[in-house]
Amino acid sequence: MTNAPESPHLLLVYPSTHKLGWARYFQLPSLSLKQVAAATPLSWKVTLADELHDNVPIDEKFTLVGITAMTHQATRAYEIADAFRERGVPVVLGGIHPTVLPEEALEHADAVVIGEAEPVWETLLDDLLHGKLQQTYRAPLPGGTRLTVPWARREIFAGKRYLTTQTLQASRGCPYDCPFCIVTPYFGNSFRYRDPDDIAAELLSFDKKLTVFLDDNILGDPHRAKPILERMKGLGLRWGGQANLRFAEDPELVRLVAESGCIGIFVGIESVTGQHANHPKTANGSTQADLIKRIRDAGIVVEASIIFGFDDHDESIFEKTLRFVRETAPSLPTFHLLTPYPGTALFKQFDEEGRLLHKDWKRYNHTEVVYRPKLLTPERLYQGWREARQEAYSWSSIFSRIKANPRGLFTNLAYNLLRKGPNDALEKDRT
Ligand code: B12
Numbered sequence: 001m002t003n004a005p006e007s008p009h010l011l012l013v014y015p016s017t018h019k020l021g022w023a024r025y026f027q028l029p030s031l032s033l034k035q036v037a038a039a040t041p042l043s044w045k046v047t048l049a050d051e052l053h054d055n056v057p058i059d060e061k062f063t064l065v066g067i068t069a070m071t072h073q074a075t076r077a078y079e080i081a082d083a084f085r086e087r088g089v090p091v092v093l094g095g096i097h098p099t100v101l102p103e104e105a106l107e108h109a110d111a112v113v114i115g116e117a118e119p120v121w122e123t124l125l126d127d128l129l130h131g132k133l134q135q136t137y138r139a140p141l142p143g144g145t146r147l148t149v150p151w152a153r154r155e156i157f158a159g160k161r162y163l164t165t166q167t168l169q170a171s172r173g174c175p176y177d178c179p180f181c182i183v184t185p186y187f188g189n190s191f192r193y194r195d196p197d198d199i200a201a202e203l204l205s206f207d208k209k210l211t212v213f214l215d216d217n218i219l220g221d222p223h224r225a226k227p228i229l230e231r232m233k234g235l236g237l238r239w240g241g242q243a244n245l246r247f248a249e250d251p252e253l254v255r256l257v258a259e260s261g262c263i264g265i266f267v268g269i270e271s272v273t274g275q276h277a278n279h280p281k282t283a284n285g286s287t288q289a290d291l292i293k294r295i296r297d298a299g300i301v302v303e304a305s306i307i308f309g310f311d312d313h314d315e316s317i318f319e320k321t322l323r324f325v326r327e328t329a330p331s332l333p334t335f336h337l338l339t340p341y342p343g344t345a346l347f348k349q350f351d352e353e354g355r356l357l358h359k360d361w362k363r364y365n366h367t368e369v370v371y372r373p374k375l376l377t378p379e380r381l382y383q384g385w386r387e388a389r390q391e392a393y394s395w396s397s398i399f400s401r402i403k404a405n406p407r408g409l410f411t412n413l414a415y416n417l418l419r420k421g422p423n424d425a426l427e428k429d430r431t
Contacts, residue, residue, distance in 0.1 A: 008063035008129060009045045012036060012156070015067060015076040016051035017362055024052045026163045026418065031152070031214045032068045032095055034167070038150040039121040048156040051076075058083050064128055068095040069105075071341050072365040078108040085110070090128065096182055097361070100343030102136055115139030115186070116172075118149060142188035145224075147172055149194065151202050164210040170199050170228055171215045178270075179345035180307070180338060183216050191220045193228070200231040210263075213241035220244060222253050229260040237261035240301075245269065248291035254298050263411070264301035264331075267292075271310050272324040273317070289328040296331065299407040301415055304330035308385045309338030314375040318384040322391055329404035331412050332419055333392045336366040337385050338373075393420045 012033040020027065029050065037046045044063075049056045058080075065084045069077035074097045081091040085108070094113035098105035102112045111133050113120060120137040127133050149169070157165045171193045177184035203211065218241045219225045225247075232239070238261050245267040248254050257265070269288065286294075295302050306321055325333045340347040340356065341364060350356050355372040364370055369378040376384070391397060398416045405412045 007043055007045050008125075009047065009061075010037075010040060010125075011057070011060075011062040011065045012046065012048050013056055013065060013067040013077075013080055014048070014050040014052070015069065015073045015080055017072060017076055017365070020052060023421070025161045027052060028167055028212060028214070029157050029160070029162045029165055030068060031167050031169065033066075034152040034154065034156065035149060036066060036068075036094065036117045036121065037153040037156050039118050040125065040153075041122060044125065046153065046156055048160075050160060053160045056080055056083075058087070062089055064125070065089055065091045067091065067093050067109075069093060069097040070095060071097045071361050072363075073097070074101075074105075074361040076362065078105075081108040090133065092124065096186060097342070099186060100182070100341075106135055111135055111137060113137050113139070116142065142173060142192060143190060145190055145192055147192035147194045148198075151205070164212060166206045166209055166211040167214050168199070168202060168211070169215050170194055170213055170218050170225075171220065174216050174220065179349070180340070182341055182343050185343060187216075191217070191224065193221065193224045196227045196231050199228055200235070203232065203235055203237065206237075208236045209238075211237050211239040213239060215241060217242065217244050219247035219253065219257070222247065222250060226253065226256060229256045232260035235261070238263050240264040240266070242266040242268075245288060245291050248294045249286055251294065254294055254300075258298040258300055262300050264303060264415070265295060266303040266305060266334075267295075267330075269304045269306045269324075271307060271313070271317075272321050273310070273312055288324075292328045292330050296329070296405050297407065301331040301405075301408065301411060303332040303334060303415075304328070305334045305336065307336045307338050308388070309369065309371075309373050309376075309381050311374040313373065313381075315380070315384075318388050322388055325392055326397075326400070329401045331401065331405055331408075332415055334419075335385055335389050335392070337369055337381065338371075339364050339366050340371055389423055393423045 014030045014033055033048060040046055067077045067081055077093060081093060084091050090110040092111045092113060093105045093109040094117055098112045099114050102114050105112045111124060114136055116139045119139045124137050152168060154165050171191050173188040173190050173192045174183045175189045177189060240263060243265055292302050292304065308317060340350045350371045357370055357372065357378065369382045372378060373381050398420065402409060402412050
């Protein structure tokens with residue numbers, strides 16, 4: 001009998017900072033790790049530990065452990081990395097936070113992937129197996145207009161329950177370079193789109209369940225988005241995604257989005273003062289209210305994301321924002337606290353001005369004030385944000401939004417209830 005060599009075994013870890021209870025079944029799995037798995041040669045066995053669902057198997061033997069980290073996950077990612085390395089298992093860190101602070105990450109890892117995994121991952125694995133792992137693997141800064149990525153390997157989610165595992169991207173990158181956002185420096189300053197036929201083929205491999213596009217702005221370049229939407233018509237999809245509100249300036253595009261099976265779209269309003277996004281949010285004389293209404297009228301749920309804490313925000317911002325939400329009635333308003341993430345122009349500015357309160361990364365999570373605002377105290381900004389959330393998800397506000405969205409009454413109610421639950425729970429936690 002011969003002893004077949006065992007295949008190398010990769011463990012991919014999604015660190016979690018808190019347990020979510022039942023809400024974990026309504027989360028999306030990590031597309032970051034799904035794509036790292038997809039870029040891994042089939043000769044490797046790949047296992048996922050998602051801390052929302054699993055305990056990390058610290059005492060098992062793996063050839064390599066790969067851990068992803070957004071900034072708020074970095075501290076936990078480092079704890080897990082240290083634990084594996086103490087047991088002699090090599091660790092590689094990747095994702096947004098290790099990309100912008102590779103030296104910090106290297107204190108906890110044998111190697112760091114800087115940027116997108118696809119161009120460097122196979123070389124890294126090969127180097128590891130040949131005993132010549134380097135400390136950093138830097139992917140070239142993306143450019144151009146074409147995106148080629150392997151289809152996601154969804155089998156790593158077997159046995160775990162998520163809202164859906166049918167997530168993918170049609171595009172990466174963004175030319176707008178907003179100072180608070182990391183996407184342009186990290187993913188390049190152009191919209192790179194996948195080939196529409198490749199996307200359609202991947203979609204055909206899905207069951208007809210909810211599909212979520214995790215692009216920053218799937219409709220960013222309408223000329224390139226339209227052929228994708230055309231191919232999606234007739235596939236019987238129900239999909240959600242994220243886009244710039246400006247797409248609604250083109251009624252034909254809105255119609256096509258609806259016909260392709262879109263049920264919900266997340267749009268960044270950023271600030272109701274109309275500033276802080278480097279690109280005009282409205283044109284052709286349409287107001288944000290007109291555009292939101294146009295999308296709603298096409299039967300699409302609009303989730304409007306609004307940030308509190310910009311330098312021109314004073315005490316009046318809370319009432320102004322609530323008035324905007326009442327008047328425009330997006331199906332779901334979402335309020336965030338401005339967070340200066342490392343690697344962004346905003347972080348550099350606040351750091352230079354001595355306005356960062358600390359660099360405790362786990363608190364860089366959009367729900368804590370981590371810097372000194374200009375026209376408000378940190379305490380007042382925090383309290384105003386909480387009160388605004390409570391007001392926006394009071395029963396009376398929910399019902400008046402639903403009344404303003406006569407198409408899809410039931411869907412709107414269901415989404416609002418799903419949002420109200422965790423919103424109220426967070427409130428209880430913090431009182
Ligand atoms: C989709 C998305 C979400 C989804 C996540 C769904 C999921 N579970 O995948 C949702 C809506 C839930 C979400 C929530 C949040 N998000 Co978010 N999100 C995104 C978005 C738009 C795309 C992320 C994505 O999946 N990209 C596709 C994958 C393939 O790309 P990737 O993550 O970069 O991974 C590649 C490389 O980084 C690298 N890589 C990544 N990990 C690893 C690991 C290893 C081992 C290796 C080798 C390589 C590697 O290889 C991958 C393939 O190339 C990004 C913006 C962006 N473009 O990155 C923001 C972004 C990641 N989110 C961000 C934030 C802040 C949040 C929240 C904290 C905000 C909030 N309070 O709502 C929460 C946190 C939620 C949580 N889980 O804890 C910030 C992170 C900034 C930072 N420095 O941390 C981003 C960058 C948005 C921004 N413009 O600033 N988000």
